[in-house]
Amino acid sequence: MAAPNNFAPSNSVAAPNEAASGSDLAINLSALQENYAFLASQSSSAQCAAVIKADGYGIGLEHAAQNLSTAGCRVFFVALPQEGIRARTTLPEATIYVLNGLFGSDCAALYDQHDLRPVIGSMAELEDWQSYCRDQGKVLPCALHFDTGMNRLGMGMEQAQKIAKETELSDACEIALIMSHLACADEPMHALNSQQLDRFRAIRELFPEIPASFANSAGIFLGPDYHFDLLRPGIALYGGQAVGDHPNPMQPVATLKSRILDVRYVPQGQSISYGAAQVTKRESRIGIVSVGYADGYLRAAGSTDNHSGAHVWLDGYSLPVFGRVTMDLIMVDLTDLPVGLAKRGMWVELFGPNIPIDDVAASAGTISYELLTSLSKRALRRYLPA
Numbered sequence: 069m070a071a072p073n074n075f076a077p078s079n080s081v082a083a084p085n086e087a088a089s090g091s092d093l094a095i096n097l098s099a100l101q102e103n104y105a106f107l108a109s110q111s112s113s114a115q116c117a118a119v120i121k122a123d124g125y126g127i128g129l130e131h132a133a134q135n136l137s138t139a140g141c142r143v144f145f146v147a148l149p150q151e152g153i154r155a156r157t158t159l160p161e162a163t164i165y166v167l168n169g170l171f172g173s174d175c176a177a178l179y180d181q182h183d184l185r186p187v188i189g190s191m192a193e194l195e196d197w198q199s200y201c202r203d204q205g206k207v208l209p210c211a212l213h214f215d216t217g218m219n220r221l222g223m224g225m226e227q228a229q230k231i232a233k234e235t236e237l238s239d240a241c242e243i244a245l246i247m248s249h250l251a252c253a254d255e256p257m258h259a260l261n262s263q264q265l266d267r268f269r270a271i272r273e274l275f276p277e278i279p280a281s282f283a284n285s286a287g288i289f290l291g292p293d294y295h296f297d298l299l300r301p302g303i304a305l306y307g308g309q310a311v312g313d314h315p316n317p318m319q320p321v322a323t324l325k326s327r328i329l330d331v332r333y334v335p336q337g338q339s340i341s342y343g344a345a346q347v348t349k350r351e352s353r354i355g356i357v358s359v360g361y362a363d364g365y366l367r368a369a370g371s372t373d374n375h376s377g378a379h380v381w382l383d384g385y386s387l388p389v390f391g392r393v394t395m396d397l398i399m400v401d402l403t404d405l406p407v408g409l410a411k412r413g414m415w416v417e418l419f420g421p422n423i424p425i426d427d428v429a430a431s432a433g434t435i436s437y438e439l440l441t442s443l444s445k446r447a448l449r450r451y452l453p454a
């Protein structure tokens with residue numbers, strides 16, 4: 069079952085290992101596992117993989133790999149071979165695909181040595197993989213990535229036809245998966261979704277025997293047409309909102325809390341923080357909180373007279389950040405809080421169960437993906453066991 073969300077640090081007791089830290093980043097591993105189970109349950113036929121690139125979206129690659137494996141995941145995607153090598157140590161049995169593919173022919177041996185499968189996005193990569201396979205006398209697996217509208221990595225229809233027709237192109241290695249990536253799945257009504265689906269179906273017809281993967285997190289919520297054989301979620305596993313304008317069905321995985329260092333009164337008409345970007349409109353009670361952009365709390369989440377920023381949570385109250393976010397500190401407007409509720413030494417939630425990480429990201433003009441992958445090593449990290 070899920071660990072309770074009111075885990076330490078509580079506002080009454082500080083454990084000894086918290087004494088030296090300004091911020092506390094709790095990673096809820098049971099929420100991660102439950103998110104995996106929820107996403108896997110969205111399809112009756114497709115298997116559910118997990119994308120653990122970028123240090124497991126910032127929460128820690130090894131923890132993500134281990135806990136998702138325990139939850140039943142057998143197929144993993146990383147972006148880089150170095151991430152694949154790390155994942156292999158934790159996952160001796162799993163299938164691991166590397167999305168950024170083969171950098172060059174000299175890279176192929178590394179994939180072979182660590183049993184990694186390149187996601188091949190060009191004919192040049194395919195040739196490199198096959199010549200390695202021929203040289204070694206091995207038929208090694210890979211995925212083929214087709215571009216259906218993202219215009220990033222991946223081959224087109226012409227190359228798909230060529231590979232399907234000319235067996236010497238496909239026989240030297242094992243094509244274990246074909247895949248494509250959606251550009252606008254977070255906007256369910258976007259016309260590009262169904263265009264990409266049509267193109268992927270046409271490519272799939274050329275490889276009827278080979279399993280196919282199309283849906284990232286948001287793609288899963290587009291429905292069964294988009295599921296094919298293997299789901300490929302990332303952000304939703306980590307609690308991020310995959311689809312805009314819907315309630316987020318995922319449980320938060322990362323919770324960031326920081327301590328109040330001081331509470332002070334600032335008269336009306338005074339500016340607070342660098343740049344004097346926001347001025348008090350009333351006599352204000354301001355909390356100085358020990359978190360800043362060096363902790364990964366984005367500088368753009370600050371507030372000015374013309375733009376309201378992110379909010380923090382204390383004891384049932386959502387309180388606005390006041391003025392610019394600095395490297396080590398933020399200021400929070402406590403004026404609307406009953407006097408005495410906020411005190412030096414208490415902890416406020418920056419994001420987590422009460423302040424959605426997507427709201428903080430939106431206040432900073434970005435997405436939860438960037439906020440998560442920007443988390444610094446400075447906050448005390450605690451992994452709450454599943």
Ligand SMILES: *Cc1c(COP(=O)(O)O)cnc(C)c1O
Nearest residue numbers: 119249284285286300301302303
């Ligand atoms: C990152 C990535 C994913 C995961 O996407 P989410 O939106 O995080 O679910 C899936 N496929 C590819 C090719 C990716 O690059």
